Every structure is written in C-alpha cells, then in structure tokens.
Amino acid sequence: MSGEIEIQNLKSRDPFAEADEDSGQTTQTQEYIHIRIQQRNGRKTLTTVQGIPTKFDHKKILKVIKKEFACNGTIISDTESKGLGEVIQLQGDHRLKIKDFLTDKENGLGLDEKTIKIHGF
Amino acid sequence: MSTEEPALQRRASRKSVAFTEEKLVVDADGSVTVMATPNDDTKDTAVSHTPRTPPLAAALRASTDASQAPADGAADGAEANPDGLDLSLMKKKKKKVKKEDGESGDGAAAAGGEEAIDLSMKKKKKKKVPKEEDEFAKKLEALNLEGGESAEAPAEEGVQDGDMEKGTGIWAHDETRTINYDPLLSRFFALLAQKNPDHASTGTRSYKIPPPQCLREGNKKTIFANLPEICKRMKRADEHVTAYLFAELGTSGSVDGSRRLVIKGRFQQKQIENVLRTYIIEYVTCKTCRSPNTELSKGENRLYFITCNSCGSRRSVQAIKTGFSAQVGKRRKMQG
Numbered sequence: 426m427s428g429e430i431e432i433q434n435l436k437s438r439d440p441f442a443e444a445d446e447d448s449g450q451t452t453q454t455q456e457y458i459h460i461r462i463q464q465r466n467g468r469k470t471l472t473t474v475q476g477i478p479t480k481f482d483h484k485k486i487l488k489v490i491k492k493e494f495a496c497n498g499t500i501i502s503d504t505e506s507k508g509l510g511e512v513i514q515l516q517g518d519h520r521l522k523i524k525d526f527l528t529d530k531e532n533g534l535g536l537d538e539k540t541i542k543i544h545g546f
Numbered sequence: 547m548s549t550e551e552p553a554l555q556r557r558a559s560r561k562s563v564a565f566t567e568e569k570l571v572v573d574a575d576g577s578v579t580v581m582a583t584p585n586d587d588t589k590d591t592a593v594s595h596t597p598r599t600p601p602l603a604a605a606l607r608a609s610t611d612a613s614q615a616p617a618d619g620a621a622d623g624a625e626a627n628p629d630g631l632d633l634s635l636m637k638k639k640k641k642k643v644k645k646e647d648g649e650s651g652d653g654a655a656a657a658g659g660e661e662a663i664d665l666s667m668k669k670k671k672k673k674k675v676p677k678e679e680d681e682f683a684k685k686l687e688a689l690n691l692e693g694g695e696s697a698e699a700p701a702e703e704g705v706q707d708g709d710m711e712k713g714t715g716i717w718a719h720d721e722t723r724t725i726n727y728d729p730l731l732s733r734f735f736a737l738l739a740q741k742n743p744d745h746a747s748t749g750t751r752s753y754k755i756p757p758p759q760c761l762r763e764g765n766k767k768t769i770f771a772n773l774p775e776i777c778k779r780m781k782r783a784d785e786h787v788t789a790y791l792f793a794e795l796g797t798s799g800s801v802d803g804s805r806r807l808v809i810k811g812r813f814q815q816k817q818i819e820n821v822l823r824t825y826i827i828e829y830v831t832c833k834t835c836r837s838p839n840t841e842l843s844k845g846e847n848r849l850y851f852i853t854c855n856s857c858g859s860r861r862s863v864q865a866i867k868t869g870f871s872a873q874v875g876k877r878r879k880m881q882g
Contacts, residue, residue, distance in 0.1 A: 459869050463796040464811040466766075475870045503870060512870045544794050544869075546817030 458527065458536065460520050462545035472520055474513040477527075481534060483511050490526065494519050520545065710736065753831070753838040755779045758822060760815045763808060767799075770807040770818060780830050782842055786866070787825065793868045794821045834859040 456476060463471040477483060483500050490513070491498055498515035515523070520543050526533040527541055710717045710733050716725050717733075756779065759771040770791075777784045788807060792798055795817075799809040832840050832854035845851040845862065853860045 461796055461869060461871070463872055471872050473870050473872055501870075501872070509870045512872075514872050544796075546795060546813065546820050 456540065458541045460523055460541065460543045462518055462520055469516070470518045472515045472518060472523060474515070474523055474527075475509055477511070477513065477534075478536075479510070483513060486534070487513055490515065490519075490523070493526070494522055753826070755822070755826070758815055758818045760813060760818055762812070766810065766812065768809045768811065768813045768818075769802070770809060773807045774805050776822065780826065780838070781840075782829065786829070786842065787822075789866045790825050790829070791818070791821055793866050794824070796871050829863055832857060832859060833861060 456478065458477055459473075459475040461473045461475070463473065465471060477486065487498055487500055490496075494515065494517070496515050496517045496519065498513060501512045501514055503509040503512055524538075524541055524543060527536045528538050529535065709715060713719060715721075716723060716729065755776050756772055758773075758776065761769040761771055763769050773787065774784060777787050780787070784801075784805075788799075788801070791807070791809065795809065795811065795813065797810045799807060802808050826838065829842060829852065830840060831838050832852065835854060835857040837854060837856040839855040841853045841855060842863070843851055843853060848865075850863050850865060851860055852863055
C-alpha cells in the first residue's frame with residue numbers, strides 16, 4: 426500500500442511540476458521582445474521595441490536610451506487596439522545598440538538574449 | 547597527454563616492457579577516440595579480460611603477416627626474462643611508438659574534421675589493433691605467470707581498448723566494465739557515420755537559392771524580380787514568403803503583372819538576402835536534421851507545420867506576425 430501511495434504521489438507531483446515549468450517556459454517564450462526597423466522617407470528609419478516587460482518603467486528606459494543613443498523617441502501605448510502593450514519608438518536604426526542595452530547586466534536591463542528577436546534586414 | 551608523462555617515467559624505471567605496452571595501447575585508443583584524450587584516469591582491472599584475449603590473439607595471429615613474427619619472438623624473449631632484455635626491446639618499441647603517434651595524430655585529425663571516421667582510418671585501426679592485441683595477449687600471459695609486481699601492469703593496461711566492430715575488449719558483449727564516455731562517444735559517431743553515409747555529405751552541402759534580383763522602381767519602390775523562382779526552389783507558397791518579407795521589412799507592397807513583387811521602400815539585394823536567410827532558417831530548414839527538404843502545411847487548428855521529407859520530423863512554426871508597425875508618412879485619419 427505504502428508503495429502505491431508513494432508512486433501516486435510521485436505521479437501527481439511530476440505532471441504538476443512539468444505543467445508549471447511548461448507554462449513558465451511558454452510564457453517566457455511567448456514574451457519575446459521584438460526589435461523592428463521601419464523605413465521612412467530617405468535614409469531615415471524608425472526602431473521599435475515591443476514587449477519590454479511591464480516590471481520596467483518604460484518612461485525611464487526611454488529617457489536613458491534617448492540620452493545614450495542621442496536620438497529622440499516616444500512611447501506608444503497600443504494596449505487597447507492590438508494588445509501590443511507599450512512600444513518604444515526611436516528615431517534611427519538602433520537595433521543592435523538596443524539589444525546590447527537590453528542584455529547589458531550592469532548598465533542595462535540584463536534580460537536574456539534569447540527573449541530578444543531582431544527583425545528587419 | 548600530460549598525465550601520461552609522469553606515469554611513463556615512473557614505470558620506465560621499474561619495468562620497460564609493460565610501460566611500452568601501455569603506451570601503445572593508449573596510442574591506439576587515442577587514434578580511435580575523436581577527442582584524443584588519454585584514458586589513463588580511470589583504470590579498471592585488466593584481469594577480467596585476460597582470459598578472453600589470448601584465443602582471439604591466437605586467431606588473429608594466423609591472419610597477421612610474417613613481419614609480425616620477429617616482433618613476437620622478441621616479445622616472448624622479453625617475457626621469459628622480463629628484466630633482462632629490457633633495453634633492446636625498449637628501443638624497438640620506442641620507434642614503433644613514434645610511428646604510431648604520427649599515425650594516430652593523422653587519424654585524430656581526420657576524425658576531428660567532423661566528417662566522421664573515413665575509410666583509411668578504419669583500415670589503420672584494423673591493422674593496428676590485431677598486432678597490439680597479439681603482443682598484448684602474450685605479455686599478459688607472461689605477466690600473469692610472474693604475478694606480484696606484474697599485478698599492477700595489467701591494471702594499468704586496463705585502458706579501454708578493443709575492436710568495436712569485432713566486439714572485443716570493452717566492446718565485448720558480456721563485458722561488465724563501464725565504458726568511458728570518450729570511447730562511447732567515438733563509437734556513437736563511428737556508427738552514425740557508418741549507418742548513414744549520406745549524413746556527412748548533406749552536412750557539408752550548402753543549400754543554395756538563386757540570389758534575389760532587386761530592381762528599383764522609381765524612387766520609393768523596390769522590385770523583387772525572382773521571387774517565384776526562389777519560392778519554387780524553397781517549395782513555399784509565394785504568399786507566405788511575401789507575408790514574411792513584408793512583416794520583417796515593416797512595409798507593404800503588391801505583386802505586379804509578371805508576378806514580380808513590388809515592395810514599398812528602398813531595399814538592397816543584401817537586405818532582402820538577409821531576410822530570406824532568416825526565413826529559410828525559420829520556415830524551411832528542418833531543425834532536427836537541417837535538411838531543407840521540407841513541406842509547410844496547415845495543420846488541424848490553424849497552425850502551420852513543417853514536415854521534413856528526409857527525416858520525417860514534424861514541428862509547428864509560428865504564424866507570421868506583423869507586430870507593431872509605426873505610423874509612417876501621412877497620419878491616420880481615424881485618430882481622434
């Protein structure tokens with residue numbers, strides 16, 4: 426009997442653990458940070474950063490980025506229409522710099538590189 | 547190899563026969579293993595495999611060439627009075643050791659080239675192993691007779707060797723010793739290469755698509771001329787590739803009369819190439835076997851699945867999402 430109970434316990438424990446892990450993983454994988462680029466007129470471009478976790482203060486991030494990259498930018502909140510959350514939009518091509526900033530552990534956000542996707546050419 | 551040296555010297559002072567023997571074995575093993583790491587760290591008792599080797603060696607002796615005979619004789623002599631003939635034997639052996647060192651280096655290099663183990667290597671192994679086993683067995687017999695001091699020698703000779711194909715040494719069916727990781731790994735790759743000779747070739751052959759031809763239409767549009775051709779090559783629907791291109795480039799466009807794609811914005815060939823490359827990685831190549839021979843199909847619940855034609859694996863891929871696209875140009879009229 427005791428053996429059975431133990432086995433059952435194990436069984437019940439394992440799937441839950443896996444499920445928890447799975448859900449955690451899926452949420453992690455789903456929450457990609459997308460860095461995109463868009464062409465404007467001429468040589469001008471826009472860089473958009475979508476999906477920065479809400480635990481960070483986007484306004485502060487923007488302030489730091491603007492100073493560091495010497496560019497202007499805005500926060501576009503697209504929460505209602507498409508559910509994209511707040512998107513940081515910067516003027517110019519800053520994709521690689523943004524990625525460095527997001528992954529930097531000392532001066533940046535220290536995010537995992539795997540959660541960041543760079544789009545565009 | 548550094549761990550080998552001190553042991554080598556220590557043993558050399560005591561008994562040269564055993565030491566040379568051991569060296570040989572290690573070399574043979576090093577030539578077999580891809581990593582070429584010495585297996586000296588973990589030594590099992592060779593006593594367990596002593597009874598097995600002599601008959602095999604006897605059988606092999608028949609097949610080995612005549613040049614083998616004198617060496618055997620010398621070895622015999624050495625064992626008859628183990629501490630007497632040391633010097634001469636040592637010289638002989640040393641030469642051999644050097645030669646085989648070179649060979650093993652070659653073998654390791656060949657194996658290290660990721661191309662698995664080629665034929666020449668196998669031949670070498672076959673030639674070498676019987677020789678050593680032959681002498682090895684003889685010496686083991688002699689050493690067993692001696693007992694005492696020699697007890698350690700077989701222990702050191704418990705370095706994991708043996709012919710994988712013949713199923714000898716550590717590869718014997720009824721062998722109970724645990725096999726080291728490195729030999730196992732090399733065995734795995736050797737078998738893999740043996741059973742699937744086409745794998746190595748597919749790994750090296752790169753997947754080629756015709757380079758995208760980009761023309762400029764006016765000032766603000768780019769024409770991607772050979773999209774149908776590329777899609778055909780990748781076996782993907784034009785629309786799918788187009789959607790991906792638009793999503794990645796963050797633009798829009800249309801298809802003109804002769805099925806060319808007109809993209810809004812200025813793009814160079816290189817940029818389109820980069821996007822196509824990411825497309826191929828994400829939607830064409832099989833993640834399991836890296837073969838580009840795959841099919842994209844719509845699965846049951848509106849999910850896209852990639853089915854590999856060469857290995858049969860199936861995986862789901864993300865739908866193409868445009869994501870956020872900023873307002874460029876004229877402002878939206880609907881915005882309050």
